[in-house]
Amino acid sequence: MSEPTTLTVEDGLARLTLNRPDAYNTLNRELARSLMEAAVRCAHGGDVRAVLLTAAGANFCGGGDLKSFHAQGDGIDGHVREVTYYLHAACSAFARMDAPLVIAVQGAAAGAGLSLALLGDLVYAGESAFFTMAYTAAGLSPDGGSTFMLPRVVGLRRAQELTLTNRRLTAAEAVDWGIVTAVVPDDSLQLHAAEVARKLAHGPSRAFGRAKRLLVDSFDTSFESQMELEGRYIAASAIEPDGRAGVDAFVNKRKPTFTGRA
Numbered sequence: 341m342s343e344p345t346t347l348t349v350e351d352g353l354a355r356l357t358l359n360r361p362d363a364y365n366t367l368n369r370e371l372a373r374s375l376m377e378a379a380v381r382c383a384h385g386g387d388v389r390a391v392l393l394t395a396a397g398a399n400f401c402g403g404g405d406l407k408s409f410h411a412q413g414d415g416i417d418g419h420v421r422e423v424t425y426y427l428h429a430a431c432s433a434f435a436r437m438d439a440p441l442v443i444a445v446q447g448a449a450a451g452a453g454l455s456l457a458l459l460g461d462l463v464y465a466g467e468s469a470f471f472t473m474a475y476t477a478a479g480l481s482p483d484g485g486s487t488f489m490l491p492r493v494v495g496l497r498r499a500q501e502l503t504l505t506n507r508r509l510t511a512a513e514a515v516d517w518g519i520v521t522a523v524v525p526d527d528s529l530q531l532h533a534a535e536v537a538r539k540l541a542h543g544p545s546r547a548f549g550r551a552k553r554l555l556v557d558s559f560d561t562s563f564e565s566q567m568e569l570e571g572r573y574i575a576a577s578a579i580e581p582d583g584r585a586g587v588d589a590f591v592n593k594r595k596p597t598f599t600g601r602a
Contacts, residue, residue: 344371347378352389352541352600354382354439355534361397366405367452369419372426379430383437389600390541391434392534393443393456400444403451403474424483427452431485434459435556438549440540444533445511446526450474455484457519458493461552462540464533465511466526471519472508492559493518544582545600 346357356378358365367375382391395401404423412419434441443460445453451474457463465471473490475482482503491499494517501507514520524532540548550573558566577583582598589596 343374344368345374345378347381349385349387351538352387353538354385354388354391356382356391356393358393358395358401361395361399363405363407364399364402364448365395365397365453366402367423367427368405368408369423369426371405372423372430376426376430376433379433379437382439383433388437388439389543389545390537391437391439391441392537393441393460394530394533395444395446397447399447399453400449400469401451401453401456402448403453404480406478427455427484431455431459435485436553438545438552440537440543440548440552442533442537442540444529445469445471445520446529448472451482452484454519455482455486455489458486458489460521462521462536463519464522464524464529464536465514465520466529467511467523468526469511469514469523470508471511471514472506473502474506476504477506542598543600544577544586544598546580546602547577547582550577 342359344359346359348355358371358375360366360368360371365371382388409416409420440461441459443457443463445457445463446466446469449457449469449471454471454473457471473482473486487503490502494502498517502509509517509519511520511523515523554566554569554573557569561569578587581601585598586596
């Protein structure tokens with residue numbers, strides 16, 4: 341039996357793959373737990389400077405594994421809580437890690453698949469990809485942080501429409517709505533996403549992390565408080581090796597070499 345996720349780390353780049361292609365990469369207990377363990381490894385592994393999240397097969401992720409939910413009978417509530425616990429731990433680790441998260445979406449990104457896509461710092465979709473919330477179609481409410489991220493990405497009215505009607509967005513529409521960074525031809529999706537992730541893996545990792553936190557936290561921070569944080573963070577970055585290297589390279593008109601170290 342194959343592992344529900346695969347994870348390799350090479351030259352600063354972690355490649356994490358959802359690996360239940362025959363089940364549309366839907367999240368059962370095993371996949372959710374494996375995803376959590378991989379996310380924690382990416383967030384706290386000192387050798388990880390960028391993460392590329394992909395999926396095996398024709399689809400990115402079809403959401404929760406409703407067949408496994410149904411099989412629990414009267415124990416479905418505890419089972420769903422456990423799956424959600426693992427998923428949410430993974431989402432939190434992805435959102436808070438320094439390493440940029442690059443996501444490549446092919447086929448369906450439904451339910452938790454859309455939730456995961458919303459977490460990406462850079463999200464690339466194949467031309468034939470599509471996105472749908474899907475939760476209420478099965479009589480379920482959303483999870484995976486989607487009710488936090490979706491209104492912030494697309495606005496409240498559009499988030500309400502997607503959540504209540506389960507409208508299916510094409511890849512082109514997902515770009516227009518801000519869910520996706522860019523659409524890429526299906527046959528070059530993985531190569532393009534990997535190339536971007538590889539470049540980020542050689543970037544100023546700690547500065548990336550500070551920039552990510554500033555952007556996400558800005559929705560709950562006053563303007564003056566946000567500027568105070570900016571001042572603290574840029575000063576901290578400036579004294580670190582990557583900040584020094586970047587400034588020195590700019591002054592001396594050469595390409596900087598970043599290490600990601602404190």
